[in-house]
Amino acid sequence: MTGGVGIEYTGVRELRGPLLFVEGVSGVGWDEFATIVLDSGERRHGLVLDVDRDIAVVQVLEDTAGMNRTGTRVAFSGKPLRIPVGAGWLGRACNGRGDPTDGGPPVLGGSYAEVAGAPINPVRREPPNEAVLTGVGAVDVLTTLVRGQKLPVFSAAGLPHLELAVQIAAQASCGDEPFAVVFAGMGLTHADTAFVREGLAARSAARELVLLLNTADDPVIERLLTPRLALTAAEHLAFTEGRHVLVVMTDMTAYAEALREVSAARGEIPARRAYPGYLYSDLASLYERCGRIRGRPGSVTILPVLTMPAGDITHPVPDLTGYITEGQIVLSAEMQAAGTYPPVDPLASLSRLMRKGTGAGRTRADHPAVAAQLIAALARSRQVRELADLIGRSALSPTDLHHLDLEDAFRHRFLAQGTDENRSLDDSLDRAWEVLLTLPRSQLGMLPADLLDAHAPPQDQEAR
Incomplete structure (x- = not known):
C-alpha cells in the first residue's frame, strides 16, 4: 500500500x-x-x-x-489508498492488507490503482454471454456461472461452503483463454487458512492465483480492506491485461460484521439487526465491480460466499446480497445430512444470466432444455415425496414412483461429487440425461423430440 x-x-x-x-x-x-x-x-x-x-x-x-x-x-x-497492480500479484499469498505471508518480497507492479475502484460506465458494459466452468456439475448444469456475473453462495454454519469455494477456485476455467482466480478470505481460522493454501497450491504454483487471507485474530478493520484489494488486483488483471478473472470472497457475513463494529464505534444510528443503514450501498460498491467492458477482452466474475446466521435467508446480509446479485447457489442442511456433497438445493438455487451463457456455441446445444426439464422434474419429485409422507408410498401411481426414483438418482448419480473431482460439462450433462431417462417419455415434455430420440436408447424409446 x-x-x-x-x-x-x-x-x-x-x-x-x-x-x-x-x-x-x-x-x-x-x-x-x-x-x-x-x-x-x-x-x-x-x-x-x-x-x-x-x-x-x-x-x-x-x-x-x-x-x-x-x-x-x-x-x-x-x-x-493505492496499491501496486499487475501480474506481480499472481502466485503470491498475502494477508488482508496485502503484506506478503509467503516469505517473498513486497508485491510490486508497473502502476498503482486506488483500492476504492472506479465505477464502470453502464454504456460501456458488455452483457455477459459466456460461461465460466467450475468443474462442479450442480453449478455448471443448473446454475451456470457466466463471465461478468455476480453469483453468491448462501450457506449456514456447519455446511461445507469453504470446501466448495476452494474447489471452484481450484477448478474453474474459461477454456483456453487466459484465466486467473483471486481468492479473498475474511475472518478465517488458522485451520481454514491452511486448508485454503493447500487446496489452491497447484493453482498458485501455476501463477494463476492471488491469495489474500484475513484470519480471525487479525484486526477486524482489515476485513473491510481485504475484498477491495482483491477487486483492485482483479480489475487490472482483467481490463488491462486481458484475463478472465474469478474473484471468490468468503465470508461476506464476517465482512458485514466488521462493518457493523466500525459503525457502532462511530456512534451511528443502527438499522436492521444493528447493521448500518448503508450496508446495501457498501455491499453494492463491492459486487458491482464485476462485469465486462466493451472493447476490452477480459472480465471480472464475482462469487461471494456468505453464511446465513441460523440459516435465515431473510437476514440482512443474504437479503441485501440477493437484491444486488444475479441469483444464488443455496446449500442445504438436508442434503448435507443425507451425506451428499456438494449439498446444493437445486430448487432454491438460480442463475439469472444462465440462459445468456448456455446453449449452442457456448456450452452444449441441449444444455438449456436439459437444465429446465431437470428442475421441473425435481419440483414434481418433491411434491410426490411430500404426498408419500402423507398417504404412504403404496398409494402412489407408477408415474409418481418414477419421480421418487428420479430424486434418488439425482442425488446419487448427478449431484454427488468428490471435493477434488473436476467433472467436465459433457460428463455432467450426460449424467443429467441418465437421471431424466428414469422417467417415462410422457413426463419429459420440455425436451424436444429430436433430443429424446438422440439420447434415449432404442429399447427405451419403444418401452416409453
Whole structure:
C-alpha cells in the first residue's frame, strides 16, 4: 500500500475501538490514506472515514491496541489508498492488507490503482454471454456461472461452503483463454487458512492465483480492506491485461460484521439487526465491480460466499446480497445430512444470466432444455415425496414412483461429487440425461423430440 506523507498532526482527541479521532486538521478528505507513528516509532496505517470541520475520523488498519493519545502522530497523504497492480500479484499469498505471508518480497507492479475502484460506465458494459466452468456439475448444469456475473453462495454454519469455494477456485476455467482466480478470505481460522493454501497450491504454483487471507485474530478493520484489494488486483488483471478473472470472497457475513463494529464505534444510528443503514450501498460498491467492458477482452466474475446466521435467508446480509446479485447457489442442511456433497438445493438455487451463457456455441446445444426439464422434474419429485409422507408410498401411481426414483438418482448419480473431482460439462450433462431417462417419455415434455430420440436408447424409446 502506498501514500505520501504530509504534515504530521499530534492532536489525537480520542481512541475508540479501531478508530482514531484527530483534531485541528485542515485540507483532509474522505478515503485519504494516513500514516500513524507511535511514540515507540512503530508505523501503522489508516483511512479517513469522516471529516467534520477540523476533526478527522481515521480507521486504523492494524487496530489501535498499544496506542496512546499523547505519543501518536498522524500524517495525511492527500491521496486515497493505492496499491501496486499487475501480474506481480499472481502466485503470491498475502494477508488482508496485502503484506506478503509467503516469505517473498513486497508485491510490486508497473502502476498503482486506488483500492476504492472506479465505477464502470453502464454504456460501456458488455452483457455477459459466456460461461465460466467450475468443474462442479450442480453449478455448471443448473446454475451456470457466466463471465461478468455476480453469483453468491448462501450457506449456514456447519455446511461445507469453504470446501466448495476452494474447489471452484481450484477448478474453474474459461477454456483456453487466459484465466486467473483471486481468492479473498475474511475472518478465517488458522485451520481454514491452511486448508485454503493447500487446496489452491497447484493453482498458485501455476501463477494463476492471488491469495489474500484475513484470519480471525487479525484486526477486524482489515476485513473491510481485504475484498477491495482483491477487486483492485482483479480489475487490472482483467481490463488491462486481458484475463478472465474469478474473484471468490468468503465470508461476506464476517465482512458485514466488521462493518457493523466500525459503525457502532462511530456512534451511528443502527438499522436492521444493528447493521448500518448503508450496508446495501457498501455491499453494492463491492459486487458491482464485476462485469465486462466493451472493447476490452477480459472480465471480472464475482462469487461471494456468505453464511446465513441460523440459516435465515431473510437476514440482512443474504437479503441485501440477493437484491444486488444475479441469483444464488443455496446449500442445504438436508442434503448435507443425507451425506451428499456438494449439498446444493437445486430448487432454491438460480442463475439469472444462465440462459445468456448456455446453449449452442457456448456450452452444449441441449444444455438449456436439459437444465429446465431437470428442475421441473425435481419440483414434481418433491411434491410426490411430500404426498408419500402423507398417504404412504403404496398409494402412489407408477408415474409418481418414477419421480421418487428420479430424486434418488439425482442425488446419487448427478449431484454427488468428490471435493477434488473436476467433472467436465459433457460428463455432467450426460449424467443429467441418465437421471431424466428414469422417467417415462410422457413426463419429459420440455425436451424436444429430436433430443429424446438422440439420447434415449432404442429399447427405451419403444418401452416409453
